[in-house]
Amino acid sequence: MTVLLVALGAAFGAPARYLVDRAVGPRRFPYGTMIVNVAGSFVLGWAATALDTKSGAYALVGTGFCGALTTYSTFGYETVRLAESGEHGKALLNVIVSIALGSAGAYLGFLAA
Amino acid sequence: MNPGTRMLARTCGVVAIGGVAGALARYGLGVLIPTRPDAFPWTTFAINVLGCLALGALVPLVGTHAVLRPLLGTGVLGGFTTFSTYMVDIQRLVRHGEPELAAAYLAGTAILALSAAYLGGFLMRRLR
Numbered sequence: 001m002t003v004l005l006v007a008l009g010a011a012f013g014a015p016a017r018y019l020v021d022r023a024v025g026p027r028r029f030p031y032g033t034m035i036v037n038v039a040g041s042f043v044l045g046w047a048a049t050a051l052d053t054k055s056g057a058y059a060l061v062g063t064g065f066c067g068a069l070t071t072y073s074t075f076g077y078e079t080v081r082l083a084e085s086g087e088h089g090k091a092l093l094n095v096i097v098s099i100a101l102g103s104a105g106a107y108l109g110f111l112a113a
Numbered sequence: 114m115n116p117g118t119r120m121l122a123r124t125c126g127v128v129a130i131g132g133v134a135g136a137l138a139r140y141g142l143g144v145l146i147p148t149r150p151d152a153f154p155w156t157t158f159a160i161n162v163l164g165c166l167a168l169g170a171l172v173p174l175v176g177t178h179a180v181l182r183p184l185l186g187t188g189v190l191g192g193f194t195t196f197s198t199y200m201v202d203i204q205r206l207v208r209h210g211e212p213e214l215a216a217a218y219l220a221g222t223a224i225l226a227l228s229a230a231y232l233g234g235f236l237m238r239r240l241r
Contacts, residue, residue, distance in 0.1 A: 006140045007133045014132020014192045015125040037196040044197035068132045072194035076165035076230035106200040
């Protein structure tokens with residue numbers, strides 16, 4: 001049952017990330033990934049506090065949806081791509097701002113629970 | 114449905130299928146190799162570093178292929194790796210009185226995952 005709830009959450013989380021990135025459009029800075037990572041950190045901060053992490057609700061919202069909505073691989077790839085195209089400042093900014101806003105999001109989620 | 118909408122719906126379906134596969138792999142690893150809430154999250158650490166290595170290697174292989182890129186890149190590897198768990202685990206470690214471990218995890222993941230993303234692309238471009 002838990003497996004199905006993780007799958008269901010991910011079936012919404014991954015396309016939601018794709019649609020947000022597509023709506024933001026091609027930019028010189030990876031805002032789309034940053035938006036989903038910060039939003040997902042907020043929701044997971046809430047879910048990890050408000051829900052029992054062994055529950056089906058957490059499997060759906062936390063492990064499935066937030067896990068698939070947010071991504072480290074695209075964050076890493078986009079950062080490396082910025083650095084390789086000579087945009088070292090933007091690459092560093094992407095790492096610092098993603099972690100700072102993601103942490104703030106997770107903390108706000110914790111407070112909201 | 115106009116062709117653009119149909120194409121978008123199809124890509125979303127492909128991303129969803131890949132995302133489910135990636136998320137289940139991440140969930141399965143978490144069940145097989147659980148980590149205590151006050152310990153270094155090795156499983157998520159390994160998932161994020163491996164996922165970055167794989168995406169770095171995948172992009173030179175598939176480029177902007179209409180199915181393989183959304184299926185394997187956006188879907189599988191996007192669903193496999195997670196930024197939200199990384200953020201929440203760092204705060205959990207701080208709340209468990211392990212700020213040094215939290216800082217080591219924060220910096221360790223960022224440095225190794227970004228290096229892996231670079232290395233994956235570098236090695237794949239050399240091999241091809």
